[in-house]
Amino acid sequence: MSQRLVPELTEKVRTRYRVLKRIELHQPVGRRTLAHVLGVSERVLRADVEVFKEQGLIEVGPLGMAITETGVDVLQALDPIMKTLDGRAEMELSLAERLGIARVVVVSGDSEQSEDVTRDVGQAAAHVLRTFLHPPCTVAVTGGSSLAMLAELMPQATTPQDVEVVPARGGLGERHELLANTIASQLAARLSGRYRMFHVPESLSRATAERLAQEPTIAEMIDRIRSANLVVHGIGDALTMATRRGLDEETVAHLALRGAVAEAFGYFFDAEGHIVHMMNTVGLKLEDLSGDKMVIGVAGGRAKGPAIEAVAHAYRMDALVTDEGAARAILKKGECTHGS
Template sequence: MSETEPLRATDAVQAGEAARRYYLAGESKVEIAAAMGVSRFKVARLLEAARAAGIVRIEVVDRGGVDAELSRRLREAFGLRRCVVVDCPDDAPRLRTHVGSAGADVLLDVLGPDDVLGLPWARTVSALLEALPALPPVPVVQLSGSMVIPGEHSPVDMVRAAAALSGHDASVFYAPFILDDAASAAALRRQPAVAAAMAEAGRVTVAVLSIGAWVPGHSTIHDAVDDAVRADVTRAGAVGEALGVFVDADGRAVHPELVDRMVTIDAEQLRRIPERVALATGAPKASAVHAFLRGGWATALVTDRSLATALARRAGA
């Protein structure tokens, strides 16, 4: 019986019986050999022949709205530890919900009882928290100040909600994300309550971040500042931001004047966090997300199919 030759009728019957017993009934090769009166080596050859002849066809089907193949390609192309690409409609609220839900799964996979979780403010991160059923008993640390957006949770709310799920401590501080000038921001960062809370960022082992593109409608920070500030950030070479860390097209951190006006962790602090789970939605963010991945700012990525396709095209994957 050769895989390159057509099966004889008797072999085809035996191969079909062996395949049904093995793949459908779940019998072992030893059990099949005993039932059919042949050796287990003959059973192995019958199963190989059944696949070669098309009697058995094995198909891997993606379920749960995840594109497994595209996830693998991006993971390998960018050296990520984890990558999940969700397949869902391209409207912003639903994208955030689906990516947030998948992000919750990734976070639960990454997070262990000895970790410290760090959270910023971001709408996609809020969607992740809403999808979490529970968390391991880990401390939760606030990584950035607040932006007042009607109908949205503040980072204090988000950190406390996560701490309620973990049943552990919450390190929070009350401060705006962006101040009017660098001196005011520096003074606020020196306040004992804020300084003590932000010092906890050094303990964080797992952080969640949301990547924004430096274009209208795709970065909350971009939309919150005036045209002069936007132009200054653009002149610095920034194509995207996450947690107030700005990067250029090559993934290098840049330092526009706006950075000095923010109350958040800095680029080096973000780099030192061992696990960084990045969330991003929408193909218009392709340049920004590509830059963050090129720069090694994320160890895991959760995104949607349209953005993932654009990233794969840029990476030649």
């Protein structure tokens, strides 16, 4: 009824929600930088910023604008309303039913088209992880850009927590900021908890992996990883990850021949969730995801749709955080399959 009475109200709410959300994601941020991020002029932005200041939603310091606790409360109150307005609430329900995942969070946009959407996915994943955290507990994390963003955007805990963060597997040679070890240390710092490093290569020969697993210090670390209460992991496109992990041409060709579409924890899956290849890694195994362990998947981008659906077939996930790009790809495929 409010839209009928004041039709421009909904669009104004959308606009100001988006501006306030970007301030939260990029804080502290100057007005010029924010205008560039939003693709608007500083003049257009000025009116919204003034309203936010008057309402106590932001504060302006030497380094730029930052959101206040009141601003965070306003965003959290508006989140379900915005999801309903743009259809994401219905999308989350449809995706949860299709994938058999109890909790699905879909952020607006497509990570492939905007880095800001990747930040949105990371922030949403951080919020979901906080709802699952019940200290004392151990959290195992994988590497990748989505998890790196989760660690960066996790709100800073003000008091020490009995939380230990560990890398789910070893990993050397990738970009330092995307390594599971780096993410574990950063996330632990944000949670005011502890962390453990796991300095072993990700890809090993079977004999080497078996020997390493028998070393007392490594065996003790593996036990800690496998007994984690929560697992937060990224989901990769199979052939992209095969190249990134340095697999030889013969193995890559084998993956393509077997129809591999997804990778997680060093396992490669076809569209039905069947394992078509497994790397010799030291750390978390697929069988470790069973029991009362809480598993959270994080991935976005239209191209990740098939990979997300494949791993949902392969093992249980308690929560999935993704974006509209991936969600639409999965649901559109489902409509086509149902129609045929």
